Amino acid sequence: MLLKDFDLTTRNTLALPARAALYLEVGSRERLEALACDLSLKGLRRFVLGGGSNLVLTGDFDGLVLHIAIPGRRCTGEDADHWYVSAGAGENWNDFVRWTLDKGWPGLENLAQIPGSVGAAPVQNIGAYGLEVADRIAGLTAIDTHTGNPLRLSRADCRFAYRSSVFKQEGWHLDGRTAIVEVTFALPKRWTPLTAYAELAAELDARKNAAPNAREIAEAVAAVRRRKLPDPATHPNAGSFFQNPTVDAEKAAELTARDPTMPSYPQADGRVKHAAGWLIERAGWKGKRLGCVGFHEKQALVLVNYGGARASDLAALTHAVQADVKEKFGVDLIPEPVLL
Ligand SMILES: Cc1cc2nc3c(=O)[nH]c(=O)nc-3n(C[C@H](O)[C@H](O)[C@H](O)COP(=O)(O)OP(=O)(O)OC[C@H]3O[C@@H](n4cnc5c(N)ncnc54)[C@H](O)[C@@H]3O)c2cc1C
Numbered sequence: 001m002l003l004k005d006f007d008l009t010t011r012n013t014l015a016l017p018a019r020a021a022l023y024l025e026v027g028s029r030e031r032l033e034a035l036a037c038d039l040s041l042k043g044l045r046r047f048v049l050g051g052g053s054n055l056v057l058t059g060d061f062d063g064l065v066l067h068i069a070i071p072g073r074r075c076t077g078e079d080a081d082h083w084y085v086s087a088g089a090g091e092n093w094n095d096f097v098r099w100t101l102d103k104g105w106p107g108l109e110n111l112a113q114i115p116g117s118v119g120a121a122p123v124q125n126i127g128a129y130g131l132e133v134a135d136r137i138a139g140l141t142a143i144d145t146h147t148g149n150p151l152r153l154s155r156a157d158c159r160f161a162y163r164s165s166v167f168k169q170e171g172w173h174l175d176g177r178t179a180i181v182e183v184t185f186a187l188p189k190r191w192t193p194l195t196a197y198a199e200l201a202a203e204l205d206a207r208k209n210a211a212p213n214a215r216e217i218a219e220a221v222a223a224v225r226r227r228k229l230p231d232p233a234t235h236p237n238a239g240s241f242f243q244n245p246t247v248d249a250e251k252a253a254e255l256t257a258r259d260p261t262m263p264s265y266p267q268a269d270g271r272v273k274h275a276a277g278w279l280i281e282r283a284g285w286k287g288k289r290l291g292c293v294g295f296h297e298k299q300a301l302v303l304v305n306y307g308g309a310r311a312s313d314l315a316a317l318t319h320a321v322q323a324d325v326k327e328k329f330g331v332d333l334i335p336e337p338v339l340l
Pocket of ligand 1: 013047048049050051052053054055068089114115116117118119120121123124125126127128178179180181229230231232237238239240338
C-alpha cells in the first residue's frame with residue numbers, strides 16, 4: 001500500500017528524523033514492474049531503501065521511497081567449484097549468511113553480523129575481516145523502476161572496488177532508478193578459512209581453535225563485532241562513518257615518517273590505505289561529542305546519535321572532524337554512508 005507523509009525515523013539505524021512524501025513496501029519483483037506502469041508515479045524522484053543501516057537522512061524526501069522487502073533463498077545449481085545460491089534483496093543479510101552456513105555452504109562467514117539487506121550488500125561491496133562480498137558474488141538481477149525492464153549484471157558488470165560498485169560509481173543507479181531484486185552468490189567447494197585479520201586471529205586464539213570451521217569463524221566474528229561495535233538499537237549509528245583513505249606512495253611515506261605506528265596497508269596499485277579510525281583518534285575525536293552526536297568511546301570510526309540528533313548536528317560534527325584531520329594529516333576523509 002502506498003503510504004503518504006511517512007516517518008522514516010525508525011527506518012534508518014542513525015535514527016535521524018525525516019519524512020518521505022510517499023513510501024511503498026515492495027514484496028515482489030512483479031510489484032516493481034507494475035510500478036513502472038503507474039502513471040500517477042511517473043517522473044517522481046525515487047529512493048531504494050533496504051535496512052537503512054548505511055544511510056544519512058539529510059532532510060525530508062519529496063519523492064517515493066521504495067522499501068525492498070523481496071524474500072526468498074535457494075540453491076540454484078552447482079559445478080565442480082561452487083554452489084550457486086540466490087537470495088531475494090529483502091532478506092536480512094545476517095540471517096542469510098547463517099542460513100548458508102547451516103546448509104553447509106561456507107564462504108560468507110567473515111561477513112556475519114553485518115546489518116542490512118542482501119540487496120544492499122553489493123551496492124557498497126560490504127567487507128569485513130579480510131573478505132569483500134564481491135569475492136563471492138556471481139551476479140545479480142535488478143529492475144529499472146522507471147521502465148520495469150530487468151537488468152542482469154555479472155560480477156564484472158558490477159565493477160566492484162573498495163566500498164564501491166557500479167551502483168555508487170554511476171549516480172543514476174542511486175537515484176532510485178535501479179532496484180536490485182535478487183543476488184546470486186558463488187560459494188566455494190574448496191573452502192579455505194580466512195583468519196589472518198588480527199582481531200579475528202586473536203579471538204580464535206583465545207578460543208584455542210587452530211582449525212575453525214566456517215560456523216566457528218562466524219561465531220568468532222560475531223563475538224568480536226559485539227565487543228567493539230555499538231549496537232544501533234541502543235546507540236543509533238551507521239557503522240564506519242568514513243572510508244579508510246587511500247593515498248599515493250609519496251604521501252604515505254610522509255605520514256609514516258611522521259608516525260611509524262600509523263597502520264598502513266599497501267594496495268596492488270602502489271597506493272597505500274590508512275585507517276580512518278586511527279586518524280580520527282589521533283586527532284583527538286575518539287569519545288568526543290558535539291551536542292547530541294559524537295564519536296564512540298571505544299570505536300573512533302563510529303558516529304553515534306546520543307539522542308535527538310538532526311542532520312545538521314551530524315553535518316557540524318563531520319565537517320569539524322574532516323577539517324581537523326585535513327589540517328593535521330593532509331588527508332581527506334570521505335563519508336561511507338549514502339546521503340539522502
Ligand atoms: C553497526 C553497523 C556495522 C556495520 N558494519 C559494516 C561492515 O563491517 N562492513 C560494511 O561494509 N558495512 C558495514 N555497515 C554498513 C551497512 O551495514 C552495509 O552497508 C549494508 O549493506 C547496508 O544495508 P541496508 O539494507 O541497511 O542498506 P540501506 O542503508 O538501506 O541502503 C544503502 C544504499 O544501498 C541502496 N540500496 C539498498 N537496497 C537496495 C536494493 N535492493 N537495490 C538497489 N539499491 C539498494 C540504497 O539506495 C542506499 O544507497 C555497518 C552498519 C552498522 C549500522
